[in-house]
Amino acid sequence: MLSGTLPSSLFTLPSLEYIRLAKNKFRGNIPLELFSLHSLKGLSLASNKLTGQIDVLDNGSISQTFQLLTNLTYIDLSSNSFRGDWDLDALLSSLTNLETLILANSGVSVTTSNANHYVNPKFGILSLASCNLKVFTVSFRAMTILKHLDLSNNNIQGHIPEWVGEIGVERLLVLDLSNNSITGTIPNVFEDWSGLEGFILNGNQLEGKIPTSLNKCQNLRIIDLGNNHLNDTFPSWLGDLPKLQALVLRSNYFHGGIEASSTVKSPFPALRVLDLSNNGFVRQLPSKYFQNFNAMKNVVKRSQKPEYIQVGRMYYSIIVVVKGTDRDFKQILIEYTVVDLSNNKFEGYIPSIIGNLNSLKVLNLSHNSLTGRIPQALGKILEIESLDLSWNKLTREIPQTLADLTFLGFLNLSQNDLVGPIPQRKQCNTFQGDSFEGNPKLCGLPLPKKCSERPQEPQLEGDGDGNGDAEESEFTWKVVMMGYGCGTLLGFVLGYLMLSTGKPKWFNAVADAAEHMILKRQNNSIYNNISL
Template identity: 40%
Template sequence: MPKLIYLGLYRNKLIGQIPSSICNLRSLQVLQLSNNHLEGPIPKCVGNLSTSLNVLHLNANKLSGLIPSTFRKNCSIESINLNGNKLKGTLPQTIANCQGLRGIDIGGNEIRGAFPFWMETLPQLRTFILSSNKFNGTMLVTSNTEQPFPKLQVLDVSQNAFVGPLPDRYFKNFRGMINATENQIDEEAAYWFLIFMELKLTLKGLDQLLGRLLTTFTTIDLSSNRFSGSIPPSLGDLNSLRYLNLSHNTLIGHIPPSLGDMRLLESLDLSSNKLDGEIPNELARLTFIGKLNLSMNNLEGKIPQSTQLSTFGNESYVGNVGLCGFPLTRKCAGSDGKPFIPKGGEEDDDDEYGFIDGFGWRNVVLGYGCGFVVGIGIGYMVIRSGRPRWLVEFFFGVGYKYKTKKRRNRAAPTRRGT
């Protein structure tokens, strides 16, 4: 069938290998064999179809071996999805010949090597997913590219072994994540996003399959790596970013207040790092946020109060012993707004009942007991002696001493007569 343009056999139960005879389809524009049980290598000749092929989706199979490196200079491929296979080796640099590439997803494989900096020159790339592979090294490098990844909207490099600081240079140039409503994409790109791009991403803590990708969708996921250093304030410039996940790294320093400028942010996950300091009040400006996770850090001080932040439970802040205020049970006290942190031992139990500064329940009970005994003794002596007169008359009425004396005088003759 040499004139076949579209071949879609996805979501079936096909087994075996992809036959090399498929490369005889010289007019083929769309090849979708995803969600089957295909195995074995991808035919090398698939790269020869790159001059006619627009969509190459082989994801969710059991394919192994290497990614073909035969993509030609006049490559016309716009979408490559190889997610969820058993592919190994490195990402071939010949993919850079596909200057019209809009999205590539090779997540869930065993691809290794350094970050593919050579892809930052692709002018149309909007979706870039390398998650759950074996990439390593740093994402910082000296480059002559003035605007790397100029239209990128989705960057997911989670669950790899990247090290070093976060890629501040990229954050400053992700034009596709800044004023996205003002930079609407063309109709052709919108059609590609809605029809051909199928993504599996971790959103709001859950793995989700996106059958259709909205044109305004933006996300950065750098979680589960070995990134270190502080969070660059330049992240706040991405005012159209909707999902940000930097969890499970070794990031240090304070949470930059500039994150409050990302007014469209729906999910923020900074958990399992080494962040310290207070939660900036600027985060209260995130009125669209539906998922917040700051747990397992070294944060301290009072949690900012706002209509939106007040909806999150204790799980969003657990593991920060210095935090206080609603929704936590630990109250804030003192002019600095920081909590009283117990030092351990029996004093912890005292603090749980609201007694501080060394006055525990045992001391209070002992004080009450001693006071009761002393009070009974003093009371008996006052009543017996009738002194001081003003106190006796206050409690027992005016003339108490006179009446008592009179009763004594009456009793005296009786005793003598007896």
């Protein structure tokens, strides 16, 4: 929390080798005395409020330049508000001992002639995020032991070069090319990146398929390819990556059903963030994957100190739809688990097994074609904070179990076919009408429509995970009604015959006719005498 300007006397110590003043509130210019400190090996001024013009080359006696600080091995000026144009080729040629250069969000612009200049073979970290870089410079090709390459949020255009696989051979941990204008396909050249932990290419114009050579990168923790033009089926083979924590494929052209790989017995065991939203996935929700998402079950904090998803030495940042809006997480807690399958073409029922993900924080299944009832098992996700099931074709009542989700801060069940009263207790009383609008048969606060006094048709318990379950529920109700009207013994006999003979059509017709006659003779008090 140190503040004020940097004292010039600090930089006059003749043998000073390392200056680390990161994460303070210093403001103003860097003292000129710094640029005469030839003994300096490491400089970190990151995350302050420093300003002023700083350059690489010596353009005059009053210029602030790093060109003569030839002993520097480490420079971190990130997250400040400097000005200046840095020639990357000149910098790397002058500072031949440099191993780490971090200028991300420093205010400095980086240019290059894209010539293949000599670079220190020990170069390990290069972070040039938000530096107005326009090309994928060929100088990177010589950085054979690079561990971290961050070129995100620049103006890089063109294709990813085929020689990208030569960068950091066997030791590269992070490749972040997100939020550029990169086109073409992702080259299939990653067999040698056995140590790769983060593969982040979101926010480009990439086409084609996900390269299968990523399956060789068994240490991958993050794969973020969202917001591109990729056209592929779901890469089920990625389920074999034992350490994968985040898989983000949102806003592409992925299509087809999400089928589990027959060669992967326990897919995605470490996954904490799954975002497949805004694609063209069809058919059923992936029940088998829900069953194996062990990292979303019974998450226990290992310490009081917050832990975040990291790749290499850097925190992973992500945009997640929370409470109906995009939320930018600069760093995401390791226990903040997310499943977002919204804006696809999924059909069928919501599987009850999703309730086993009891540490899930965000569940978004909105804008699909899901049918059936909302599973009561969702009430077991006690940690959930945001639940969006809107714009589907869900039916039946809202489960009372949702009212017990004490951490639920956002609920959207709008634009479905839900019926009956809205639960009037606990957490459900905290939501506004827009959480339930678009369901004409819903009633009760916060909607203006009041519920009638007449009891509704009783329902059988169970979540109905498929059409078979729904049919069986309806069929069992017929047997109960017939048993009530015709005598318990006769009802059981009829039920036994129908179940044992596979419900032949002629018998169903007889049962339906008998049921119709019985219902006609019974008054509304029948509903008060039946206990489910």
